[in-house]
Amino acid sequence: MTAQANKIAHLPVNLPRQPAHLIKSDAEALTVAKQVASEIAKEAALRDQERRLPRKELDLFSSSGLWGITVPKEYGGAFVSNKTLAEVIAIVAEADPSVGQIPQNHLYMVEGLRLDGSDFQKKYFFELVLQGVRFGNAFSEIGTKSVNDVKTKLTPTNSGYFLNGKKFYSSGALLADWVPVVAKDEHDNTVVAFVPAGAEGLTIIDDWSSFGQRTTASGTTILENIFVPSEYVLPHHLAFDRPTTMGPIAQIIQAAVDTGIARAAFKDTLHFVRNYTRPWIDTDLEHGYEDPHTIKDIGDLQIRLHATEALLARAGEYIDEAQRNPNEDTVAEASIAVAEAKVLSTETALLAGSKLFELAGTRSTLGEYNLDRHWRNARTHTLHDPVRWKYHAVGNYSLNKVNPPRHPWI
Structure with missing residues (x-):
């Protein structure tokens, strides 16, 4: 360690909040995520309407210890499986996808430090993360040739x-x-x-x-x-000069957010149809939820959501293997598995957000319900990386045995 690093390492750390809870296992992470989500969900629709930043919700989220669950065990973290990581994000994103998205770049940087951080950086920053310190991001620029064209x-x-x-x-x-x-x-x-x-x-x-x-x-x-x-x-740059899980980690979190959005839209569809939707005039049905066409579409959405969740969990397992044994083959397999999950989570979230209104009826469009936030959130978040290129990566890998490129968007 250099003299400057030694000086930095011994600076007192003024934590902005009380130290976070230390999560010790995958099971605990999932339990805590459900507890946090139940609180975050309470005013999610109102925050969206008012564009009110989730300050207290974010403090709750980070103090819960969930922002530190991917810190390696040798530095005091739980280093949960990526299947668990994805499910934690999906649980929180179902409650409020804005809150679910915010730690994406934080978790991305924890992985970056794990892969290429110096001994000082790992010790210093992992300790901060476990205490509840949050990383934001200043990554993307506008007005450049492409997303990876950096002028800073x-x-x-x-x-x-x-x-x-x-x-x-x-x-x-x-x-x-x-x-x-x-x-x-x-x-x-x-x-x-x-x-x-x-x-x-x-x-x-x-x-x-x-x-x-x-x-x-x-x-x-x-x-x-x-x-x-x-x-x-x-x-x-070292994370992409060799095969690593840097890209798949970034992408599985994005897919998890979209999965959470799809869950929320589907949940609100069920609630509205069961409680408010009227039967169509060409039937003699008593309730809207008895409509056979509605029932068919609900079944279709449920199947797509279950398939999305299954691909998300599968992608996490592929990343776990690539972390244990990183090489060209395992990392490519992980990237492709995540791409498949990203395609389906994107399409399911958008479909669920749109079908909600078709099945629930005109009343569901009223501002008092703010149900359009599901589609708006899905459409906005899924623009992070175009799924048309995911299809290309999966097809090229399957047909021509061409590994996907290495960058944060695959």
Whole structure:
């Protein structure tokens, strides 16, 4: 460890909240997720209507210990299976998909640290994570040629770098304790600079105006001559220079959020049809829920949802194997399994969000119910990565034995 790192490692850590609960097993993680979700769900529709950021809900979520469940066991974490991780996110996302999405980049960076963090970075940041510290993100930029075209730069200086750039889609950054920033270093390598909230030169603007996922604490991040010690820079390009689970981890969390949205839409469909929907005039039925066409469509949605959940769990198992034995074959298999789950979770969430109104009827469109949030959330969140390219990856792998590319979107 360098003298600078040693100095940093012994700085007192002022935690923004009470230390988080320490989760010790997969079973405990699932139990806690259900408890957290029951609280988060209470005002989810109202938060969406008012665009009210989930401050207390996020504090509950992170203090529960669920943000630390992928920290490796040797650093004090539970390192739960990826099947469990995906189910935890799906449970929370069913309650509120904005809250379910916010830890996506936090968990992504925990995996990045596990794969390529220095001994200092692992010890320092994993300890913070287990205590409930939250990572946001400042990854994506707009106005560039493609999503992986990064203009944000790290310029070397004494004992570190100066960071300059501008980011968009900074999900979670407004309510984060640290903001990991994707940048290019002096060698044009992709790195991640860890910037503490409140750092001089860091500005996060609450300007997220999408019609869906309204309360993900996203917005614009401006980075102006921020000093970043060398010890806070992660060589992120290494995760894609070799076969790793970096991409599949990113994607399974996205699929889990969509699965949660699909569950929520289906649940509200059942409730509305059972309690409010009238039978059609061309029948002599007493209740709308007796309509044979409605029953058929409900059955179809249930089957698709169960298939989505099964593919999500299967994808988690493939990632587990790739983490145990990372190589070209296992990582490709994991990426393809996640792509399959992502396709079905996208299509099921969108279908469930739309079918809700068809089956429930005109009354379900009234603003007092705010049921359109399910489709809005699904349509917004599923735009993170186009499923048409997932189909291509799966087909090319199956037909031509071509492994999928290595990046965070596959």
